[in-house]
Amino acid sequence: MASPIADLSYRNYDGPLDPPINRWWAIAKMSMRLSIKKKGFWVWAVMSGYWYLILLAIFYFADQSTQLGNAVGRKNPFFSNIVWKDLFVNGFSVSQLFFLILALLIGAGTIANDNRANALLVYLSKPCTKLDYVMGKWLGIFIPMTIVTAVPTLIFYLYCLMSYRTYGFLSQDPWLILKLLGMVLVPGALHSSLALGVSSMFQQGRLAGATYAGVYFFGVFFTKAMQSIGVMSAMNGSEGPSGTVNSLYYCSIDGIQIALAKILLHTDGSQLIPGQPATPMKLVMPAPSGWIFVPAFFGICALAMLLAWSRIKAVEVVG
Amino acid sequence: MVSVKIATVENLVVRYGSFTALNGLSCEILEGCTGLLGPNGAGKTTLIKTILGFVKPTSGTANVLGMDIHETGAKIRQQVGLMPEQDCHIPGMTAVHFVAYAGELAGMPPAQALRRAHEVLDYCGLGEARYRNVETFSTGMKQRIKLAQALVHGPKLLLLDEPTNGLDPAGREDMLELVKSVSHGKGLNVIVSSHLLPDIERICDRVVVVMKGQLRAQGAIKDLKKIEGQPIDIELRELSSAFVAALQSKGANVMPPKRTTYRILMPGRVEETARVAMEAARETGAQIRGYAEAERSLEDAFLDAIGDVPPPPPQAVPPAQVVPPVGGVA
Incomplete structure (x- = not known):
């Protein structure tokens, strides 16, 4: 039999090897590569910006109506009454479910699937530390989720900046862009930390995902209950929900994110559709105390990361 | 010949809770292919995991490729597969992305890692399956891909833990050939942990026998198989009582024959024993069909090593360059 033309015998590798530090970036890159290969990621990523598309459509028709009414040159009262930063809070709130779906899709199985496939033996037998692994996996969820959050927000910001400066878009809050940049980091940080923590407790990505979704929806039902109490108290003539009910309203995975958005943008929020009158049935819960929710946010992230850290072991220790 | 030490382990103690997996183990691994032998639960895998830094030893030291396991875990793992x-x-x-990723984790630039992944997969016989998802691989292919990911970054030391586990006879044969070829003449040192003696005998030059977390024997396989007194085996055409009598008259100790082979033991050198046997054959007209220096099987040597011999007390290994024959220990 003829021998192959190529030399297929083993040869030692004598090329460059980077020092054994910062392996987290290789892990993060690969996690992101695997995430963006999923079609579902792209579908839900696009869907997560749908509220901004609806707002753009509303703005387009509002602009058109101004022109049809020969009101060119005069200010449109629809835009004049808008609190611009509230639009971003609303867009952020509406996208929460999509952020959850994305976190489930790219985050829930990240460590659980590695546990199932004994992948930790591959990672930790290379010059990777536990810190590299946790950090790489965290960034592998955080970066795509932050990009997904940031892109529609910033596009909408640019559109408004170019179109509605005369309606106070810039003058209402000149530092809005910086605040928005802080806000778009929140979902990525919270979901990636929690997803890692939950994922590290399981051997199956689906089980981890189901548990994470269960925790999320339990929190949603709880906040809806708190909102109902707030609505009832508003209908009974009170000025609004009590401070405790208001704080409890934000005690969920999406609640804490919305709370941070409101705290960062320094607003209580407003009705979903600009210009709608406030009624007790459409109660807008005011922003909670930053002194509670900012430390709570960092505490939850740290605890979840600590859980993941403690669960990661290269060997099963028995005895 | 002076052999270079790849790893030195001194008084290593590893405990999992109340269970002591390594109990004052001291041994030396020399360059080449070394088998780590021992029954299940002897501490072989624990030793490998300790060398890699997966397990922190309670006490003792170990040095791998000139680096201390306590201080340079990541650097060791960069040089080890x-x-x-x-x-x-x-x-x-x-498969190709998995192996390339393993290379990147070891510090290879992405382009080099991908090129090298293709090479290593070809070498491991997975060239045709390189674009298949690893999860769809058969057991034999999964063993090969594990070898490929361990080789991709060109390690100086390769640690193989039960490399033929779960393989059918043909797959086992292929895997042993791969390991043998990679461990001889390629500048790569290999430690094979296994309880399968035929596998070890086939691919390794030396063995370290571990039992209950302690060293029972170490050295070259040919030295382990040597029998005290250096007897020889003489195979005759047919059994001959005259031949036996002639040997005994010359002071030789002749053991009961196996088929037509006599085992002859005499004081002195093996050449002298052979000369006496030839003389006895000539005198008695016995027709010699075969001659060999007698040796026991590795299985016998292993059973002796893990038998009732009390384990050596934990002590430092003397700084010898060549591991001495271990017949006495066994």
Whole structure:
């Protein structure tokens, strides 16, 4: 039999090897590569910006109506009454479910699937530390989720900046862009930390995902209950929900994110559709105390990361 | 010949809770291919995991490729390739991407890692399956991909933990050939942990025998198989009582024959024993069909080593360059 033309015998590798530090970036890159290969990621990523598309459509028709009414040159009262930063809070709130779906899709199985496939033996037998692994996996969820959050927000910001400066878009809050940049980091940080923590407790990505979704929806039902109490108290003539009910309203995975958005943008929020009158049935819960929710946010992230850290072991220790 | 030490282990104690997995183990691993032998639960895998820094020793020291395991875990792992006993892969990846990723984790630039992944997969016989998802691989292919990911970054030391586990005879044969070829003449040192003696005998030059977390024997396989007194085996055409009588008259001790082979033991050198046997054959007209220096099987040597001999007390290994014959220990 003829021998192959190529030399297929083993040869030692004598090329460059980077020092054994910062392996987290290789892990993060690969996690992101695997995430963006999923079609579902792209579908839900696009869907997560749908509220901004609806707002753009509303703005387009509002602009058109101004022109049809020969009101060119005069200010449109629809835009004049808008609190611009509230639009971003609303867009952020509406996208929460999509952020959850994305976190489930790219985050829930990240460590659980590695546990199932004994992948930790591959990672930790290379010059990777536990810190590299946790950090790489965290960034592998955080970066795509932050990009997904940031892109529609910033596009909408640019559109408004170019179109509605005369309606106070810039003058209402000149530092809005910086605040928005802080806000778009929140979902990525919270979901990636929690997803890692939950994922590290399981051997199956689906089980981890189901548990994470269960925790999320339990929190949603709880906040809806708190909102109902707030609505009832508003209908009974009170000025609004009590401070405790208001704080409890934000005690969920999406609640804490919305709370941070409101705290960062320094607003209580407003009705979903600009210009709608406030009624007790459409109660807008005011922003909670930053002194509670900012430390709570960092505490939850740290605890979840600590859980993941403690669960990661290269060997099963028995005895 | 002076052999270079690849790893030195001194008084290593590893405990999992109340269970002591390594109990004052001291041994030396020299360059080449070394078998780590021992029954299940002897501490072989624990030793490998300790060398890699997966397990922190309670006491004792170990030095791998000139680096202390306590201080330079990551640097050691960059120079070492591990093929674990269990199935392991990274979910959702094709073979070539998995192996290239393993290379990147070891510090290879991405382009080099991908090129090298193709080479190593070809070498491991997975060239045709390089774009298949690793999760769809058969057991034999999974063993090969584990070897490929361990080799991709060109390690100086390869640790193979039960490399033939779960393989059918043909797959086992292929795997042994791969390990043998990679461990001889390629500048790569290999430690093979196994309880399968035929596998070890086939691919290794030396063995370290571990039992209950302690060293029972170490040295070259040919030295381990040597029998005290250096007897010879003489195979005759047919059994001959005259030949035996002639040997005994010359002071030789002749053991009961196996088929037509006599084992002859005499004081002095093996050449002298052979000369006496030839003389006795000439005198009695016995027709010699075969001659060999007698040796026991590795299985016998292993059973002796893990038998009732009390384990040596934990002590430092003397700084010898060549591991002495271990017949006395066994």
